[in-house]
Amino acid sequence: MTVVDPAFAKDVDSEGYLNVAKRLGVTFPREFLPGSLASASSEWATSAALALGTGPSAGSLVGDHTMWTHRIVCNSAIRDGELMERLRPTHICFGDPVFHFGPSAYAGEFRRDLRLVAEKYDSLLVVPGYCAGLLAANLPWAHGRMIPLELSSKEWHAPTLETLEVRVTGNVLTQQMVPLAITLAKRIDIGGADGRKPDEKYFWSHSRAHQYSDDLMNSVFDAHPAFFRDTDYADYYAEHCTAVEELLAYGEERGRTFRTVTNSYIPALARRLATPQQ
Template sequence: MMLIVRRISYFAYIVLRRIARWKYRESNVKRSRLLVWPPASNLEELNDIVDWIAWYIPAQSGLSVTLVGTPALAAERGYSMPAEVTFLTRIADESFETVLIHKHTVRCSLEALERFNAKLECIDKRFFTYHESVAFQRIYALHDTVSLSDTRKKLEEVSRKNYEFLYSRYKGCQRAFVLGTGPSIQQIFHIDVSQDDLVIACNSLVKNQKVFSYARPAVLTFADPVFHFGRSAYAQQFREHLASLSSDTNVFFIVPPEHGLLLALHYPSLISRLIVLPVSPEFNLPTPENRKVQVADNIMTLYMLPVASAMAQEVYVIGADGRAQADNYFWKHDQDSQYGNLMKTAVDAHPSFFRDRDYKAYFKHHCDTMEALISQGERRGVRYYSVSSSTIPALRQRAWERHGPREQLANGA
């Protein structure tokens, strides 16, 4: 019942957001400031808002944000604010371009719409599904500062060069290995991986130094707004491993454009290793001339399989174990390739992402997408094999033991 109520509230907000954008365009008044609304009511709330801004709207973005609260609240925090934040006890000038709703109710959105005649964007972490965790993408799209524009241009140039290099290095290779984070990833140690093979790893596999040392991936790809680009200790630990990996290897990082922009703002040293691939509604195997991929909800179908299929004749999937009927989460992970002790920090930072998730429906959609993508690749002459057992039908039907080529994969280890 509560999920239905939240859905209704979400759709009401979407309608109000569209009205707000229409009213703002009709006003013909150009502004550039952002306001967080309603005013913070206690220190915990204020700290949470400031933490959100510090990660998603850093000073490097060229954006500035106004917060409202009492003098006592500012004093309780010690008057410490990030450079991009202006703290006011009252609003004298109401000319804001976008109002960021941090505590959503339909009434609050209506009040903001009537009072400020500005665009609306909800950043309430308890709002609905993953809306809060991707709000920064819409904010960046609405506020294209000089800093954001320059960083985008640099990212595009670097991405084009990096993907051209990767494509020229591996196009036409015999084998690509796609490495997931399931328990069966340990089977990689029984496979002879050569320097001519394209190896693509994903997500928290960056934590598993043994796998990286053995398989030597050319690509690490990740795109989750909570686990990789969120503001929890989980995501922070992931990014620290990412920065460490970048300094030790020549691996490329494939990410979505807006996520790449956020990463570049905080970690400029990573820019030289980034490849941003935009999404499209249409199926496409990315080439240097057209780097788009079809939109998908999972990293395997978003980037891993499309990139592997664009370059290799045979694609071997390892560590995509799928989901058991009794699982109450997405699926099980390899313990050495997951930050299990930090999972609670991700839940606390983005509660609605987990609260409103239907894991069974997500898995079914993932299975359908996997079958459609692999079928498209097969029509283009690519062959697919699942080296490890999987509950994903598309992979189970293409088990290497049943359909694999005569060449031996095992190295006898």
């Protein structure tokens, strides 16, 4: 039996509805893999990557698509048309069952925006493997542009052509964006990952240019009440800060250089803040 009532189960989305799809035999068709994947990591030693979050500081990012070989954005950043035009994202990472795969009006609007941006800039979609089959079955336009990352590694791991595997963290920056950047580039710039202010009541603040309307946000609250009721935001943030610290250390041990290019409250990123001369 599987509990699928959102009023009673916080993890109903990932452990309920998506498991139903799995039990019905929904699998990920190989033809949805991008044809260019085979050469994705062949020139990492001479390339730079940007991993851009959705924090308020994302609007202060300096530079455009000519500065980075790989421009990795995530989640509702696709709402910022000016920023997307400036960056022309090569990869869009997302993976939240509530905000991206769910039945709410918010999730539906996100998927519509996703198509517009991905097709305009020929972006690849980087998603958790457990939802790739469900997405492929419902997003036929994503044919040839989806990279499924299996959340099966117990250790930090940058995905390779042979092993599209990462460590599960529950956060798109540490679960998809930075591991992918480690695979693709030697220098990795991180921006828009502001972290949590000491007086924050939610997960953390987001850029207004990246946010959907209050009505759409309320549709998420209505569709997934247990998720918000039963999440401890402070504990989540503490775990996130530890994960960022460990992941950057993993990358640096493998010869990658990290720079923080916008302000951040996250200790590991604050220590790596780039100076103007850099």
